Amino acid sequence: MTDTASPTASKYGGAEKCTACAKTVYVAEKIVVEDKDDRKTFHKNCLKCSHCQKVLSLGNYASMNGVFYCKPHFKQLFATKGNYSEGFGVDKPTAKWSPQAISTPTSFVPVDKDEPSSSKKDDASSSKKETPSSIASRFSTTSIGSEKCLACDKPVYATEKSVIEEKDGRKIYHKNCLKCSHCQCVVTLSNYAAMDGTVYCKPHLKQLFAAKGNYDEGFGKEKATSKWAPQASSAPTSFVPVDKDDGPREKRDSPAAVAGRFGSSDKCAVCDKTVYLTEKVVVEDKDASKTLHKACLKCSHCQKVLSLGTYASMNGVFYCKPHFKQLFATKGNYDEGFGKEKHTAKWLDKDAEASGNADVSASANNDAEASSETQTSTTNTDSHVEETQEVAAQE
16 A cells, blocks of 8 residues: 555655654645754644644744744743743753762862862862852852842842843842832833832833822822921021011912912903913913913813913904804804804994985975975965055056
């Protein structure tokens, strides 16, 4: 069976075996992985992550000791222990470095540089076991092993050393000991922040600051401004306080006087209270500049607090820009939409008044003309009567 299959497989280029399932691999389903040991051939569906069994490709795999992983799980397994041994099921190499008792041959005579002639000290040193500090000293001439971790107080070697430069000095940690004091997450030199010697991850430093808005209460300390509270002081008997203002105390402690001491005597145009510099906003209206509290500059329609870039005014009344446009659009003019009478109504009144005056003057003229005609007719009648009387008299 095997003899007949081999020529058939060779005709299709499938003489190679899959490293995972040991079956024949043909060209259409072949994938080749270059490992450090040798060249390995797989079916495309057989190259899987040993942790999650996801099918891999040449661009998203990683291998360790002939075992294949997807890159996310490879990083995760490394991060659990911080080395390429324990996280991948292998004993840590440092476990083999544990000090062993040294049996010195009888022909070997150790030489002590300080006291070469002391045979008793030579015998004691030959039988003495090596300590971690002596092992540490052999790895560096600068006594790196003698440096202690600030967190666990154990020796720190060069490969596991993390150094933080702070304002109060240089601090040394194991890489796995450098943790956020809030969430115990291991941090690195690029994502840590420190406050008064305490290490945090950057997200929690921002969160703790935002909780109280200062670097004291959010981090478990008393607020700095609490120390500024006035304290009762007992003046010596020889001390005579001098008050520059001889006026009454009520006048000196009045709101106007207190405001004057802080450099502000302006009144808010809305609430008529004193406006200080930190809460002051000045609006340039067509009439004059108006001073308001920042919280008093509101839209008269929706009561939303406004800023200098989001307000619009009409006849001394403030609006937010959306409602200003909306009120204008309801009537299409700047009068009716804002609670006033339409401007063109005044023009109609003026026209009606003018037409009324014209009618009155016309009727007056007609009356005058009628009276003049009456007077003329009366005069004519009188003259006719006189002429008649004269004619009668002559006859």
